[in-house]
Amino acid sequence: NAPDAVIKGTANAINQIKAEVVLIGKEExxxxxxxxxxGKNITEVSxxxxxxxxxxxxxxxxxxxxxxxxxxxxxxxxxxxxxNKGEGDVFISAGNSxxxxxxxxxxxxxxxxxxxxxxxxxxxxxxxxxxxxxxGANTNCRPLNLLQFAQMSSIYMHNTLxxxxxxxxxxxxxxxxxxxxxxxxxxxxxxxxxAPDLNINFVGNVEGREAFLGEADxxxxx
Numbered sequence: 001n002a003p004d005a006v007i008k009g010t011a012n013a014i015n016q017i018k019a020e021v022v023l024i025g026k027e028e029x030x031x032x033x034x035x036x037x038x039g040k041n042i043t044e045v046s047x048x049x050x051x052x053x054x055x056x057x058x059x060x061x062x063x064x065x066x067x068x069x070x071x072x073x074x075x076x077x078x079x080x081x082x083x084n085k086g087e088g089d090v091f092i093s094a095g096n097s098x099x100x101x102x103x104x105x106x107x108x109x110x111x112x113x114x115x116x117x118x119x120x121x122x123x124x125x126x127x128x129x130x131x132x133x134x135x136g137a138n139t140n141c142r143p144l145n146l147l148q149f150a151q152m153s154s155i156y157m158h159n160t161l162x163x164x165x166x167x168x169x170x171x172x173x174x175x176x177x178x179x180x181x182x183x184x185x186x187x188x189x190x191x192x193x194x195a196p197d198l199n200i201n202f203v204g205n206v207e208g209r210e211a212f213l214g215e216a217d218x219x220x221x222x
Contacts, residue, residue, distance in 0.1 A: 006023065007030065019090075020049075021048060022049075024078050054073055056072070056073045058077075060096050064098035065102055067096070068099055068106060068107070075093075076103050077107065079093070081107065084107065091104075097119070101119070105117055115142075115145060116138055116141075116148070118138065119134055119136045120132070120156060126212055128214070128217075130212060131153050131157060131217065133149045133221075134220075134221065141183060143189075150220050153166070154201065154218070157217055167201050168219075169205065170188055170219070170220050171220065172184050173207065177204070203215065
C-alpha cells in the first residue's frame with residue numbers, strides 16, 4: 001500500500017519517537033499523496049521529516065540480485081547508500097524482502113564474523129513475544145550459522161526488547177538431544193559447547209508447539 005501506508009505511518013509515529021525520518025521515493029508523488037491524505041505536505045507535519053528523491057522502484061517480481069545491481073536509483077539502493085554514508089542508522093522497508101536482504105549483504109555488508117544474515121520474525125506468544133530466526137533468508141544452513149543466529153537473536157532481544165537473559169531454544173521434533181536431522185543434532189552440540197562463552201542462555205531443543213507456551217524467548221532454525 002505504498003506510499004499511503006508509509007506516509008500515514010510516518011505521520012502517526014513522528015510524535016512518539018525522537019528520530020528523524022527520511023522518506024525515500026518519488027518526491028512529487030509523496031508530496032501529492034501527503035496532501036490527499038493529510039491535507040498538507042508530509043514535511044510540514046514535523047521538521048524531523050524530510051524527503052529524499054529516488055525515481056526507480058524494485059518490484060516484488062524482480063530478481064533481487066539483478067534489481068540491486070541495475071536499479072541504482074531505487075528507494076532500496078538509495079536507502080542502503082545513505083546507511084553507508086552515515087546519513088542513516090536504520091532502514092525500514094515493506095518491499096521485496098529478497099532484494100532487501102541482498103542489498104543489505106552486498107551494499108552494507110555483514111557484521112565481522114557473521115557468515116550469513118538472517119530474518120527475525122517477532123511472533124505473538126501466550127506470555128509475550130517470540131522471536132523466530134531464521135524465518136526466510138536461508139535454505140541450506142550449517143551448524144555454525146545456527147550458532148550465529150542464536151548469538152544475534154540473544155543480543156537483539158537484550159538490547160532492543162530489554163530481556164536480561166533471553167532464553168534461546170533450538171526448534172526440533174523432540175526435546176532429546178538425539179532427535180532431529182543431522183543439522184539440528186550437530187547444532188545442538190555446538191550451542192551447548194559455546195553458548196556459555198558467547199553469553200547465550202541456551203535452553204535446549206524446543207518443539208514447535210511448545211515454543212509459544214513460554215519455554216523460550218527466541219527459537220532458532222534454518
